[in-house]
Amino acid sequence: QSALTQPASVSGSPGQSITISCTGTSSDVGLYNYVSWYQQHPGKAPKLMIYDVSNRPSGVSNRFSGSKSGNTASLTISGLQAEDEADYYCSSYTSSTTLVFGGGTKLTVL
Amino acid sequence: EVQLLESGGGLVQPGGSLRLSCAASGFTFSSYAMSWVRQAPGKGLEWVSSISGSGGSTYYADSVKGRFTISRDTSKNTLSLQMKSLRGEDTAVYFCAKDQAPYTVTTKSFDMWGQGTMVTVSS
Numbered sequence: 094q095s096a097l098t099q100p101a102s103v104s105g106s107p108g109q110s111i112t113i114s115c116t117g118t119s120s121d122v123g124l125y126n127y128v129s130w131y132q133q134h135p136g137k138a139p140k141l142m143i144y145d146v147s148n149r150p151s152g153v154s155n156r157f158s159g160s161k162s163g164n165t166a167s168l169t170i171s172g173l174q175a176e177d178e179a180d181y182y183c184s185s186y187t188s189s190t191t192l193v194f195g196g197g198t199k200l201t202v203l
Numbered sequence: 204e205v206q207l208l209e210s211g212g213g214l215v216q217p218g219g220s221l222r223l224s225c226a227a228s229g230f231t232f233s234s235y236a237m238s239w240v241r242q243a244p245g246k247g248l249e250w251v252s253s254i255s256g257s258g259g260s261t262y263y264a265d266s267v268k269g270r271f272t273i274s275r276d277t278s279k280n281t282l283s284l285q286m287k288s289l290r291g292e293d294t295a296v297y298f299c300a301k302d303q304a305p306y307t308v309t310t311k312s313f314d315m316w317g318q319g320t321m322v323t324v325s326s
Contacts, residue, residue, distance in 0.1 A: 094265065096247070129303075129312035131248070138316035139240075139248065144303050150314055182248050186311050190262055192238070192250040 097122065097183055097195035104201040110171040113198045115183030116164060121193055123164035127186035130159055130168045133197075134179045142181075143168060170200075178202040205229035205315045207299045212320030219289050219324070225282040225299030225317055232280040233257070236302040236310045239273065239284050241295035242319075251297070252284065253310040260308050267293075289324045296321050 098116040105111040115122065115130075122128055126146045131139035141150050143159035146166060156171045166185070170177055183195040211223040223239070238253040252273040253262045261273050272285040282299055297320050300313035 127311040131313075133248075138298060138318055139313075140316075141303065141312060141314045144312040144314070150303070184248075184250070184312065186309065190309050191264060192253070192310055194240075194248045194250060197247040 094121075094187055094189060094191055094193045097185060097193055099181075099183060099195035099198045101196070102199045102201065104203055105170075105173045106203045107173050107175065109173050110169060111173060111200065112170075113168045113181055113183075113200070115166040115168070115185075115195050117166075117185050117193070118164055120189075121185040121187040122161065122166050124188055125186050126161070128159065128161060128166040129184045130157075131182045131184070132177075132179045133182065139182065173202050175202050205301065207301060207315060207317035209297065209299050209317045209320040212297065212322045214323045214325065215289055216326050217290060217324055220285070220287040221289065221322060223284040223286065223297055223299075223320060223322070227280045227282065227299075227301070230301070231305075232275075233277045234305040236307050237275060237282045238300045238302070238310050238313065239282075240298045240300050240313070240316075241293075241322075242298070243292075243295040246295075249295070254282070255308045256306065262309065286322070289322075291324050294322060294324045 130143040239251040299317040301315040303314040
């Protein structure tokens with residue numbers, strides 16, 4: 094199972110919006126609505142930000158939103174804040190009953 | 204409070220074995236699928252293995268199939284990962300993770316993670 098494709102890095106200024114893409118195939122992202130997004134700060138465990146494409150867990154800011162079109166899912170962060178600077182990973186359930194992660198995207202808040 | 208606490212990591216020689224454990228608390232352990240996810244130094248996340256709440260269904264990444272065995276002890280609220288024939292590429296922080304939704308056979312997303320335990324495979 095190949096990793097999902099994410100941009101290596103994205104950046105934005107405080108207050109701006111950014112979008113991180115996550116491209117898979119018709120056997121994972123395109124087949125199921127089981128895409129999740131995780132935020133990971135250096136040296137910390139990942140934190141679930143979005144599940145099932147667009148659902149936010151309790152406690153996650155509504156500045157984070159998710160969507161999907163075909164084989165590509167997206168995470169949008171609006172009103173960027175300094176604490177949003179982190180690595181972001183997408184994941185998807187697959188037709189092989191496994192889970193696959195994206196390579197990760199480093200978000201820099203300028 | 205939901206807590207996951209991994210243990211058992213360390214330095215092991217190539218070809219050796221190691222057993223990781225994850226002590227769970229704060230939720231009904233048997234109702235949730237559990238998984239192991241690893242992260243090599245400076246690299247991204249890699250799903251390793253999952254097990255259903257009952258323990259009756261297990262799943263493995265191709266990279267560890269036949270070498271790693273996931274199991275759970277509901278009486279002790281403990282998740283385990285038995286690793287054998289270890290290779291240098293198995294060097295990573297291993298995270299224990301809880302499924303977001305109860306009563307699922309396969310894992311979809313993780314709403315709670317442990318702090319991780321480091322496994323180093325080197326001679």
